Amino acid sequence: MGAGVRTGAVAAFAAAALALATLAAPAAADxxxxRAELEEMAGAAGPPVDPDCVEGRISTVDARWGALFAKGGEGCQRPPYVWVLRRPEPGTPGGRWSEVGQGARFGVCARELRRIPDAAGLDLDVCAPPSRRAFAPSGRRFAFKPRTLPWGASARVAGLRWSRWGGAKAVGRGTFVYADRHGDGFRAPVVVTLSALGLCGSDRTYLAKELRAVRTADAAAVRPYKARWFVQCPGVISTPGR
Structure with a gap:
């Protein structure tokens, strides 16, 4: 193979490698x-903030949107705190930033920052679209199709298998297990129904739960726990309801 052919082959290989590397590189986010942009953004926050006290971000998905995040420090706003800003199309004469919202945190864009597109809100990490998955409170955490659900101080439903999940109601079967500190207890097969699908931040979450005994013989034992229980956001605190 001649030198010219070898040189051309090496150049072609290098170009192909560069193309592959470019494709493999992660897409740019915000x-x-x-400094000039940061000062203008800080001046648009209400009230204006010290540019040295905030971290700025501008969306690369939609350059009309930006955000400021408090960094804390001496003489600065304590984090967490965020200001969400908007401007006309970049390059528009007189197109300056203006504030559209501020707060400690935001959940679903469409509910708490209605003007911002979901993609820009997610890019800036200030809000998000509702989660695709639905979750259920399990103790002090949120779980996807949990195998165990607490049911009061001395009871739980274990071994749950869900036949329905993600719609207006979730339905599963498991074993109700009661055991108090005196050693008294019982076990009974039950059907659990979760409902009141709402939002905890941006997480779609079942906010009510109830159960029923599978066997008639267990109905009396399970009856004290049969009432519909509700969970409040953001804490996972269960209280009996009607």
């Missing part, structure tokens, strides 16, 4: 503003 970008940091330059």
């Amino acid at each position: 970008r940091a503003p330059d």
Whole structure:
């Protein structure tokens, strides 16, 4: 093979490798503003904030949107705190930033920052679309199709297998297990129904739960736990309801 052919082959291989590397590189997310942009954004926050006290971000999905995040420090706003800003199309004469919302945190864009597109809110990490998955409170955490659900101080439903999940109601079967500190207890097969699908932040969450005994013989034992129980956001605190 001649030198010219070898040189051409090497060049072609290098070009192909560069193309593959470019494809493999992760897509750019939000970008940091330059100093002039940061000062303008900080001046648009209400009330204006010290540019040295905030971290700025500008969406690369939609450059009309940006955000400021409190960094804390001496003489600065304590984090967490965020300001969400908007401007006309970049390059528009007189197109300056203006504030559209501020707060400690945001959940679903469409509910708490209605003007911002979901993609820009997610890019800036200020809000999000509702989660695709639905969750259920399990103790002090949120779980997807949990195998165990607490049911009061001395009871739980274990070994849950869900036949329905993600719609208006979730339905599963498991074993109700009661055991108090005196050693008294019982076990009974039950059907659990979760409902009141709502939002905890941006997580779709079942906020009510109830159960019924599978066997007639267990109905009396399970009856004290049969009432519908509700969970409040953001804490996972269960209280009996009607």
